[in-house]
Amino acid sequence: MGIHQYFQSLSDLENIYRCPGKFKYQEHSVAEHSFKVTQIAQFFGNVEEQAGNTVNWRGLYERALNHDYSELFIGDIKTPVKYATTELREMLSEVEESMTQNFIEREIPNEFQPIYRHLLKEGKDTTLEGKILAISDKVDLLYESFGEIRKGNPENIFVEIYSEALATIYEYRDMESVKYFLREILPDMLGEKGIRKTDLPELTAEITTKALRGE
Numbered sequence: 001m002g003i004h005q006y007f008q009s010l011s012d013l014e015n016i017y018r019c020p021g022k023f024k025y026q027e028h029s030v031a032e033h034s035f036k037v038t039q040i041a042q043f044f045g046n047v048e049e050q051a052g053n054t055v056n057w058r059g060l061y062e063r064a065l066n067h068d069y070s071e072l073f074i075g076d077i078k079t080p081v082k083y084a085t086t087e088l089r090e091m092l093s094e095v096e097e098s099m100t101q102n103f104i105e106r107e108i109p110n111e112f113q114p115i116y117r118h119l120l121k122e123g124k125d126t127t128l129e130g131k132i133l134a135i136s137d138k139v140d141l142l143y144e145s146f147g148e149i150r151k152g153n154p155e156n157i158f159v160e161i162y163s164e165a166l167a168t169i170y171e172y173r174d175m176e177s178v179k180y181f182l183r184e185i186l187p188d189m190l191g192e193k194g195i196r197k198t199d200l201p202e203l204t205a206e207i208t209t210k211a212l213r214g215e
Contacts (some may be wrong), residue, residue, distance in 0.1 A: 002109060003112075016029060018144065023155055028146060034065060035207075037140050038061065040139050041132050041133060056129050067137065069120050132175075135181070143189075150198070169181065170207065185211040
């Protein structure tokens with residue numbers, strides 16, 4: 001019992017792979033995903049700051065690093081499944097929260113429990129830092145699915161994940177960081193060798209059109 005168990009659990013996150021049960025050319029663990037989301041959030045935070053917005057950097061890093069720790073208890077659930085219904089999403093969130101709180105009470109020393117209740121809570125909310133986390137999470141998901149589609153993965157789930165991630169990013173299109181992503185990064189992404197032979201350019205244009213129409 002104690003912080004030893006918490007430190008040990010960090011290694012366990014390396015063995016939890018995202019989008020389980022599907023063929024993938026490249027595996028991505030929850031630990032790797034958390035690192036990448038933190039790096040992406042760091043860049044988007046700088047975009048927001050250069051645009052004149054105030055970023056709580058400590059809060060942003062804490063949210064990004066810890067945002068998927070609860071997957072230690074229930075594993076990764078494919079995005080289209082997780083968001084199939086509002087009721088299912090809420091139920092999964094309640095399970096994650098309950099199991100995380102049980103872990104804190106069982107393993108974290110009393111004097112640190114309030115800190116870890118804060119660190120391991122849901123980090124996506126209406127604050128600037130919460131919104132940066134939300135888009136950073138989706139951008140990494142976009143890249144994971146993009147990589148599989150580019151390599152010719154026949155699993156349709158990756159097209160679904162790409163579509164859901166990009167549509168969610170568009171919901172935040174008033175943010176300076178999202179404007180930068182759509183203006184500078186997404187075109188470079190779609191300009192990669194071989195992408196014109198896939199359905200991604202047409203799919204991206206369709207998602208863009210729907211987003212602009214508010215559908």
